Each structure stands twice: as structure tokens, then as C-alpha cells.
Amino acid sequence: MYRSQGLLSEAGRKYKELIELLERNERIRNRQQLIEGLSRKVSSVESDLKKIQSAPQTPQLPEEVQNLIKKLFAFSKDTEGEGAELEGAIALAKFGQFERAILEFERLLPKDAMRVAAAKNIVKCHMHLSSAQAAVDSYENWRSGELFYPEELEKIRVFTEGLLRKEGVETKLTPPAVGATAAEPQAVSAGSPKPVSPKEPEVEEEPLEINSIGIPFTEGPQKGQLVEFDVSFQIGNMVSLLVPEDKKALIKDLKVGATLDDLLFYSAIAIFPGKGVVSANRPVESGSKKGYHTLDIEIKPL
Amino acid sequence: MANFNFAKREIECKIVYYGPGRSGKTTNLEYIHKTYKKNVTGDLVSVDTEGDRTLFFDFLPMGIGKIKGCDVKVQLYTVPGQVQYSSTRKLVLKGVDAVVFVADSLEVRRKKNLLSLKDLQQNLKDYGMSIFKIPLVLQYNKRDLEEEGLPLMSMEQMTADLNRQLKAPAFPASAVKGPGVGDTLKEVLRLSFQALQRQMK
Numbered sequence: 207m208y209r210s211q212g213l214l215s216e217a218g219r220k221y222k223e224l225i226e227l228l229e230r231n232e233r234i235r236n237r238q239q240l241i242e243g244l245s246r247k248v249s250s251v252e253s254d255l256k257k258i259q260s261a262p263q264t265p266q267l268p269e270e271v272q273n274l275i276k277k278l279f280a281f282s283k284d285t286e287g288e289g290a291e292l293e294g295a296i297a298l299a300k301f302g303q304f305e306r307a308i309l310e311f312e313r314l315l316p317k318d319a320m321r322v323a324a325a326k327n328i329v330k331c332h333m334h335l336s337s338a339q340a341a342v343d344s345y346e347n348w349r350s351g352e353l354f355y356p357e358e359l360e361k362i363r364v365f366t367e368g369l370l371r372k373e374g375v376e377t378k379l380t381p382p383a384v385g386a387t388a389a390e391p392q393a394v395s396a397g398s399p400k401p402v403s404p405k406e407p408e409v410e411e412e413p414l415e416i417n418s419i420g421i422p423f424t425e426g427p428q429k430g431q432l433v434e435f436d437v438s439f440q441i442g443n444m445v446s447l448l449v450p451e452d453k454k455a456l457i458k459d460l461k462v463g464a465t466l467d468d469l470l471f472y473s474a475i476a477i478f479p480g481k482g483v484v485s486a487n488r489p490v491e492s493g494s495k496k497g498y499h500t501l502d503i504e505i506k507p508l
Numbered sequence: 509m510a511n512f513n514f515a516k517r518e519i520e521c522k523i524v525y526y527g528p529g530r531s532g533k534t535t536n537l538e539y540i541h542k543t544y545k546k547n548v549t550g551d552l553v554s555v556d557t558e559g560d561r562t563l564f565f566d567f568l569p570m571g572i573g574k575i576k577g578c579d580v581k582v583q584l585y586t587v588p589g590q591v592q593y594s595s596t597r598k599l600v601l602k603g604v605d606a607v608v609f610v611a612d613s614l615e616v617r618r619k620k621n622l623l624s625l626k627d628l629q630q631n632l633k634d635y636g637m638s639i640f641k642i643p644l645v646l647q648y649n650k651r652d653l654e655e656e657g658l659p660l661m662s663m664e665q666m667t668a669d670l671n672r673q674l675k676a677p678a679f680p681a682s683a684v685k686g687p688g689v690g691d692t693l694k695e696v697l698r699l700s701f702q703a704l705q706r707q708m709k
Contacts, residue, residue: 207658208616211650212530212561216616265563271555278567278583281603300599301564424707465636 209251218251264302272298272306289479292320296327304331315353322358329366338375341366345379356382416445419482419503420470421457428456432470435501443506444485449499457501460484466503481506511603517578521700522585522603526628527610528620529561529589532649535683536610537568537584540693543686547571549581562588565600572697575704582697589624598631606643606700607632608692610683611670613650615659618669625670643699644676647692652682 209217225244228237267275279297280290295310308331314324325348332341345366348354354362359382370377420432433456438448449457460466464484471478486502511520525533534554541552549571555564566586573580587597609628611621629639648666661669663680671678677695681688 207653207656208614211614211653213614213616216614267555267564271553274553274567275564279599279602297599301596465634467636 214251214255218248218255221248221251266305267301267303269306272303275301275303276310288314288317288320292323295324299327299331299334302334304334307331321354322361325354325358325362326365329362329369333369333373338370338373338377341369342377342379349380349382354382416440416471416473416505418472419445419447420472421466422468423456426456426459434470434472438500443504445482445503445505447501447503448490448495449501451497454499457487457499460487460501462486465506469503471505512578518581519575519578519704520581520583521605521704522583523606523608523696523700524601524604525584525586525608525610526597526601526624527589527649528612528617528624529591531589531610531612531617531621531624532647532681532683533586533589533610534560534562534566536608536647536649536681536689536692537566537586539683539686539689540570540584541568543690544570544693561590562586563593564588564596575701580701580704582700591623594627597627598634601628601631602635604632604635604637604642605703606645606696607639608645608647608696609670609676610647610649611666613648613660613666613680614653615661618661621666622669640674643696643703644674645692645696645699646671646674646676646678647681647683647688648678649681649683649688651680651688652685 208214208220221244225241225248228234228241228244231237234240275297276294279300280293291310291314295307295314298304298307298310308328311324311328311331314320317324325344328344329341332338332344345359345362348362349359363379363381367377367379416437418434418436420434422432423429433453435447435449435453437445439446462484465481466484467481469480469482471480482503482505484501485504486500488500490496490498490500511522512518513520525536527533534556537552541548547570548568550569553567554562555566557563565588566584568584570582570584571579572582585600587593587600607628609625611625632639632642648663651660654660667678677699679688679692679695681692683689
């Protein structure tokens with residue numbers, strides 16, 4: 207019965223319990239035949255378990271299922287636009303459909319706001335496919351082409367070298383043409399989202415200087431609205447927001463450790479989406495801003 | 509949160525069937541697909557292995573009616589229940605509006621139920637949601653196996669294990685035969701509608 211339920215471990219255990227019972231009772235007729243029969247069942251169950259455990263974790267799916275993944279797991283509110291296209295491609299990568307994801311990311315390369323994010327994801331997909339050489343070749347093709355600004359290429363170069371290093375490949379990639387630096391790029395991708403991989407930690411990036419953050423509220427008086435708060439202080443990916451008294455009520459329920467999704471980060475160069483975790487929420491108790499609140503947020507990579 | 513498309517006057521609501529491996533999540537969707545044909549608006553898509561275990565997810569779209577003039581489209585998903593697919597479970601759970609937790613009534617699966625519920629709680633938390641606040645229905649599946657002589661946990665024991673704090677609506681069921689599947693679905697839809705109406709205020 208357990209086996210018919212697909213409960214193979216439980217079935218195996220029961221068969222073994224029966225074998226032990228038979229081994230302890232010498233007076234049972236045909237004991238040896240029964241033991242042999244049960245032993246065969248145990249082997250069969252163990253073989254089935256092994257097949258399940260060694261099956262490919264991410265087989266390639268039919269195109270229509272990949273299309274469905276792309277549609278169902280793109281959560282951008284811009285359902286027809288570039289944001290959804292990028293998220294759909296990332297969803298394909300997250301479901302292990304790397305070859306199809308690469309095709310989708312390649313379609314996004316001509317789009318300014320998506321270019322760097324798409325390129326980084328192409329590199330990452332190649333690495334998932336155990337093709338470091340393909341990742342290197344992609345970078346070299348882009349470097350010799352005209353699609354990317356030098357600053358964008360430098361960012362991709364640093365990212366790719368980081369991934370290669372993690373795989374034990376100490377390849378040094380040729381930097382882009384003169385004028386590029388590894389610091390702030392001029393054209394910024396929209397959030398540089400990366401597929402989540404349980405096997406690889408994400409590469410830390412140099413954060414931009416953020417002027418303000420838009421927080422969407424799903425409850426309370428500003429429900430459904432995005433409210434912008436000025437950044438009073440930033441170190442790396444930690445920002446501190448100064449919340450005036452008349453807006454204190456909006457943030458009073460934000461607890462330390464709460465994740466804030468669908469944030470908008472306003473920098474001097476671009477606006478990009480992201481998420482953050484509340485690391486502090488406290489009143490200003492003295493000084494010219496007494497009565498205000500400070501809300502500290504740790505920006506998390508997408 | 510439910511996805512509102514004001515231009516098309518449509519609301520999309522995502523319901524995920526969660527639970528340990530082999531508890532009957534896919535069987536629930538198969539039964540719904542077969543029985544509620546009038547409301548089903550597309551094919552049941554199952555991404556599974558050769559051994560018919562869900563590998564990525566199952567998906568079944570349904571149309572349920574209107575709220576305030578907007579068509580309500582419900583998307584039913586299942587997650588893979590096996591332990592090694594935890595990252596996929598988390599992916600599928602993203603954007604969920606309501607959950608049906610399908611628990612296995614077999615006594616030998618008691619620990620799996622508890623671990624799966626804890627996994628659900630953690631994944632919801634990682635998305636900034638609370639298992640105590642999200643519309644949630646529990647289903648104690650495989651009650652029919654008592655007739656086959658297999659040892660089942662009592663409803664009281666399952667309630668004590670899984671529902672003592674949650675106090676969610678709970679239904680006994682046999683997804684393979686049908687009883688309880690419709691009741692579970694109706695209740696999760698009712699809770700989803702209530703939540704949607706609160707959101708639309």
C-alpha cells in the first residue's frame with residue numbers, strides 16, 4: 207500500500223521489518239522463500255529510490271511550458287514591457303531552462319535599461335551550463351562589438367571574472383577600451399536582477415549613491431501609493447531615511463527584519479527597482495530634527 | 509497580492525497547494541480539473557518526472573465570477589513536495605494570495621507534514637508574509653486509506669499537530685476519490701474573495 211502511494215522509503219522500511227520478523231521466527235513455513243521474495247522487493251524499492259534521486263534536477267522542458275514559466279513567473283506590473291521580459295527570462299533561468307533563458311536575455315541586449323542585467327544573466331547562465339568558455343566568448347564578442355558603453359563592459363568584465371574565480375578559473379579578461387573604469391557606470395541597468403541559485407552566492411556590487419527611496423504601501427491611509435522618502439545618510443548598501451512627523455504613521459509598523467519589496471531607488475543617474483530589509487526604525491530624540499523618525503534599510507540584491 | 513488589471517477589469521488571484529511529497533496536491537488539481545470543467549479556463553499543466561512526482565509545479569487556471577464588475581481569474585498551483593526541491597517551492601510560492609496545505613493523514617507521514625508546514629511558514633516569512641495572516645485552508649487528505657487498513661492519524665491529532673495555533677478552516681478529504689476537494693476549494697476561494705474585497709476598498 208505504501209508503495210502504491212509512492213512512499214518508497216516507508217515501503218522499504220516495512221519490507222525490512224517483515225524480513226527481520228521472519229528471521230526471528232524459524233517455525234514459519236517457507237520462511238526462506240518469503241525472505242528472498244521480500245529481499246527482492248527491497249532491492250526494487252531501493253532501485254526506484256535511486257532513480258528518483260539521480261534524475262536530472264532541471265530537465266529541459268517543452269517550449270510551451272517554458273512560455274508558461276516566462277508568463278506566470280514575471281511579477282513586474284509592467285506586464286507587456288521590458289520589465290516583464292527581463293523577469294520572464296530570469297524565471298526561466300531560475301527553473302533551470304538556461305538555454306532558453308540565454309535566448310531571451312539576448313533579445314534584451316539592444317534595450318538600454320536592460321542591457322547590463324541581461325549580459326550578466328547570460329554569463330551566469332553559461333556558468334550554470336558549465337561553460338566558462340562560452341561566458342568568456344560572450345564577453346569578448348561584446349567587447350569587440352559596439353553594443354555596450356565601455357563603462358558597462360567594465361562592469362560585466364568584473365562580474366564575469368568574479369564568477370570565473372568562484373569556479374576556480376583564474377582567467378583575466380581584457381578590459382574594454384580606454385576611458386572605462388571599474389567604478390560607477392554611466393548607463394545603469396534597471397536593478398541588475400540575478401537568478402537565484404542555491405549553489406552560488408551572489409556577487410556583491412558597488413552600490414550607487416541613492417538620493418531617495420519610494421516605498422509602496424499596501425495598507426493604511428496611503429494604501430496603493432508609492433511614497434518617496436529622502437535618504438539622509440548612506441554607507442555602502444545601508445541607507446538611512448529621514449521621515450517627517452506627518453509621515454511617521456506610515457512607517458510605524460515596519461518592524462526590524464521586515465522585507466520591503468518593490469522599492470524604487472532614485473539615484474542621480476537612474477531609477478531602479480529593488481528590495482530592502484528594515485534594520486532600524488527609531489525616533490529622532492534631539493536636535494533640529496527632533497520628532498522625526500529614522501528608518502534604516504539594508505538594500506538587498508534582487 | 510492579487511494582480512489588478514484595471515484596463516481589462518480583471519483580477520488574478522494565485523492559490524498554491526502546498527504540502528509534503530505525495531500528500532495529494534496534484535491529485536487535488538486533477539480532481540478539480542475533471543469535476544469543475546465549467547470554471548476551468550485552460551489545460552492542467554503538470555511539470556513532473558517519469559515517476560509522476562511534481563518536479564516544478566502544476567498549474568490550472570479557473571474563472572470564478574466577478575467582484576465589483578471585475579472578472580476574477582484564479583490560478584491554482586501546486587509545488588513539488590520533495591525535500592530537494594525547496595528552491596523551486598519558494599519560486600512557485602512568490603506572489604501567492606492564498607494557500608491550501610494538503611496534509612497526509614498516514615501516521616508514517618506525521619513528521620513530513622510538520623516539516624512541510626514549517627517550510628511554508630519560513631518561505632512566506634521570506635516574502636514578508638505571515639502564515640497567520642494569509643488566507644489558509646488545511647486539508648487532511650487520504651482519509652479513505654483507513655478502509656484499506658493503513659494506520660491514519662485521527663483528525664484530533666492532525667489538528668493538534670498542524671492547526672492548534674493557526675486555527676484555519678480544515679477539511680478531511682480523499683483527493684483520489686473526491687470528497688473534501690470541492691469543500692477545500694470553495695473555502696479557500698471564499699477566504700481569497702474576502703481578502704480581495706478588503707484590498708479593493
